[in-house]
Amino acid sequence: MISTISRRYSLDEYRAIEEKAEGRSEYRDGEIVPMPGGMLKHSRIGRNILTYFTSVMRDTQFEPINSDLRLWIPEHRRGVYPDVMVFDGEPQLNGDVYDKPQERLRLDEVLNPVLIVEVLSPSTADYDQLSKFRMYRSIPSFSEYLLVEQDEPFIERYSKQAQGWLLSDFSGLEVSISLDSVSIELPMAEIYGGVVFE
Template identity: 90%
Template sequence: MISTISRRYSLDEYRAIEEKAEGRSEYRDGEIVPMPGGTLKHSRIGGNIFAFLKFLLRDTQFEPINSDLRLWIPEHRRGVYPDVMVFDGEPQLNGDVYDKPQERLRLDEVLNPVLIVEVLSPSTADCDRLSKFRMYRSIGSFREYLLVEQDEPFVERYSKQAEGWLLNDFSSLEVSISLDSVNIELPMAEIYRGVVFE
């Protein structure tokens, strides 16, 4: 039996690699994990959601951000790239040195989304539903989570309640999803605009 030794990377090493990399990778407490490439459906759905939220939230205190920005989850030492995040007010940047945070703010890492959207793919669906959701719940500001299927019109919405997280799912293009964290309705038809199902 051949054993392999996987290298562990410091956070500084990961960040230096990520700044120069052509593709994106997530950081998992010492492990660098390349992200799989997306599909046309995945890109359309993520783009539709971002564009719709950007338009509807343009004159509010809420700001949607696309998947170019890394979310840092301190409790789990994880850096991930959700498909869409929404912030209530100014996004909080990650500061590495807490006695002088203004000197070491990470302009590429944020900490405080209220809403996270993940467009599911076969290779990531289980992780997005289970381990990522568990990690996201450690974020104090986080109040709503959308999991969006790309091969059929189906969205799972988790919303934070006093007694825990409430799940609602949606499977009709005729309905809208109430996003309580940002006070708007997101039509299923807008999520899947231009998407052809086989």
């Protein structure tokens, strides 16, 4: 039996690597986990959602952001890249509360989305639905979560209620999703525009 020792990285080491890396990696409390590249359907769906949000949220206090910006989850010491995040007002930047308190704000890490969208891939679907959602729930501002299937027009929406999280699901291109956190309707046809189902 051969035992292996996996290397653990400090936050500073991870951030230095990530700034120069060609691909993106998540930080999981000392582990650096490369993210798989997206497929065409995944990219189209993410683009469609971001484009729609950008259009309908113009001249409101809400700001949608794409997957280039890292979300820091302090309670779990995780740095992740959701497909789409929406902020109510100005995004709150991470102030390095663990490593260098009050030294500076990071321009590449945010803390306070109200809405997160994940487009599900076969390799990450379980992680997005279970572990990642549990971690997202530790974010005080977070109140709505969309899990978007890419192989059929189907979405699970979780919305924060006083008694817990309420699940609603939506199927078919003719329906719309009411997003309470940002006060808009999101048509399924907009999400899946240009997507070919096999």
